[in-house]
Amino acid sequence: MTSPRRSDATRAAILEAARERFAADGYERATIRSIARDAGIDPSMVMRYYGNKEGLFAAASEIDLRLPDVGALPATHVGAVLVSHFLDRWEQDDVLTGVLRVGVTNEAGAERMRGVFRAQLGPIAAGVCPDPADAPRRAALAASQILGMAMARYVLRLPPAVEMSREEVVAWLAPTVQRYLTAEEP
Amino acid sequence: MTSPRRSDATRAAILEAARERFAADGYERATIRSIARDAGIDPSMVMRYYGNKEGLFAAASEIDLRLPDVGALPATHVGAVLVSHFLDRWEQDDVLTGVLRVGVTNEAGAERMRGVFRAQLGPIAAGVCPDPADAPRRAALAASQILGMAMARYVLRLPPAVEMSREEVVAWLAPTVQRYLTAEEP
DNA sequence: CTTGTTGGTCAACGCTTGTTGGCAACGGTA
DNA sequence: TACCGTTGCCAACAAGCGTTGACCAACAAG
Numbered sequence: 001m002t003s004p005r006r007s008d009a010t011r012a013a014i015l016e017a018a019r020e021r022f023a024a025d026g027y028e029r030a031t032i033r034s035i036a037r038d039a040g041i042d043p044s045m046v047m048r049y050y051g052n053k054e055g056l057f058a059a060a061s062e063i064d065l066r067l068p069d070v071g072a073l074p075a076t077h078v079g080a081v082l083v084s085h086f087l088d089r090w091e092q093d094d095v096l097t098g099v100l101r102v103g104v105t106n107e108a109g110a111e112r113m114r115g116v117f118r119a120q121l122g123p124i125a126a127g128v129c130p131d132p133a134d135a136p137r138r139a140a141l142a143a144s145q146i147l148g149m150a151m152a153r154y155v156l157r158l159p160p161a162v163e164m165s166r167e168e169v170v171a172w173l174a175p176t177v178q179r180y181l182t183a184e185e186p
Numbered sequence: 187m188t189s190p191r192r193s194d195a196t197r198a199a200i201l202e203a204a205r206e207r208f209a210a211d212g213y214e215r216a217t218i219r220s221i222a223r224d225a226g227i228d229p230s231m232v233m234r235y236y237g238n239k240e241g242l243f244a245a246a247s248e249i250d251l252r253l254p255d256v257g258a259l260p261a262t263h264v265g266a267v268l269v270s271h272f273l274d275r276w277e278q279d280d281v282l283t284g285v286l287r288v289g290v291t292n293e294a295g296a297e298r299m300r301g302v303f304r305a306q307l308g309p310i311a312a313g314v315c316p317d318p319a320d321a322p323r324r325a326a327l328a329a330s331q332i333l334g335m336a337m338a339r340y341v342l343r344l345p346p347a348v349e350m351s352r353e354e355v356v357a358w359l360a361p362t363v364q365r366y367l368t369a370e371e372p
Numbered sequence: 373c374t375t376g377t378t379g380g381t382c383a384a385c386g387c388t389t390g391t392t393g394g395c396a397a398c399g400g401t402a
Numbered sequence: 403t404a405c406c407g408t409t410g411c412c413a414a415c416a417a418g419c420g421t422t423g424a425c426c427a428a429c430a431a432g
Contacts, residue, residue, distance in 0.1 A: 047422080151334065168372075173330075
């Protein structure tokens with residue numbers, strides 16, 4: 001279909017540099033010039049390939065949470081599986097931290113965050129919670145706990161949150177998420 | 187001691203405008219010029235009274251969580267009292283949203299956040315948890331849930347989190363915070 | 373070989389930013 | 403009255419920003 005272009009390597013280098021910069025600096029301080037410098041090309045190339053800074057961010061912030069199919073596993077382990085999965089994703093993928101950072105001061109980033117929440121976490125909640133009608137609420141509760149730990153551990157770096165082991169975090173957070181998603185009442 | 191200066195009104199106007207701008211826009215997009223315009227004075231006045239932009243932020247981001255004395259109330263209600271208190275504070279005080287926004291992209295903001303956490307939330311945890319040795323860990327867990335809900339509800343504005351009633355949020359989050367602070371094991 | 377398309381650099385644009393120094397008006401004090 | 407520190411505005415600075423258009427080299431098609 002789409003034949004490979006000679007510039008594909010450059011495009012990829014730009015995207016990679018953009019992801020790192022957005023993750024490390026947020027939207028405003030991640031300048032097109034610094035991204036271009038990291039990618040080893042001229043700033044004007046970024047404009048040619050991605051239109052403007054917003055377009056670049058849109059391209060660099062595609063998120064796939066790769067959430068597992070929770071229908072296939074015992075309903076009592078959903079919390080642990082989800083928490084564990086999110087810790088993995090956050091440690092492997094700069095984009096998550098990037099979008100979180102950007103979403104806080106930039107409306108496009110916040111909108112992207114809401115989209116991911118609705119399209120990817122929503123269905124999970126709908127699949128495991130008792131009454132599908134309040135699936136969104138339950139998804140939001142679970143998201144609040146997971147986002148909060150990501151903030152504490154990877155963005156604000158509160159010392160005790162950073163020092164806790166992976167297993168410890170999972171052990172404490174899993175019951176919470178499990179309850180938010182499946183408990184009949186608060 | 188310190189006699190009132192003729193410029194106290196101006197200084198206060200600057201601080202108020204700064205708090206609003208930092209809360210609404212974050213550190214980078216809240217410009218000294220826009221803050222001065224809001225305060226109805228010249229940008230150079232901001233420099234004279236607060237040195238530079240970082241100094242202004244430092245002055246505008248003093249945080250007092252006004253946490254209640256948890257020793258005085260039944261240990262089983264700590265979770266509900268804290269969650270309820272934080273919702274109040276977040277809805278009344280721009281500074282909290284401001285520092286949260288700034289802390290995400292600015293190191294000074296993150297440091298301020300860590301300071302508040304250690305000095306104000308830490309003692310609370312130490313006062314109610316079984317073993318004082320892991321009070322910091324428990325405080326971090328509680329903070330992660332509270333911060334996460336603040337993000338979802340007041341910063342990212344995930345629709346379901348915004349639409350939930352205050353009582354509903356308290357009902358769901360209180361047992362979580364209670365468990366993080368007082369449960370013997372995860 | 374010529375021609376047209378693509379990949380890439382360079383220099384500049386208009387604008388905004390934080391920050392600085394000069395200068396005029398004010399208000400107590402002596 | 404004359405004086406001096408305070409308060410405020412104004413104009414400018416250097417630096418950095420996103421963005422643009424002209425221009426050159428490499429390549430593919432005819």
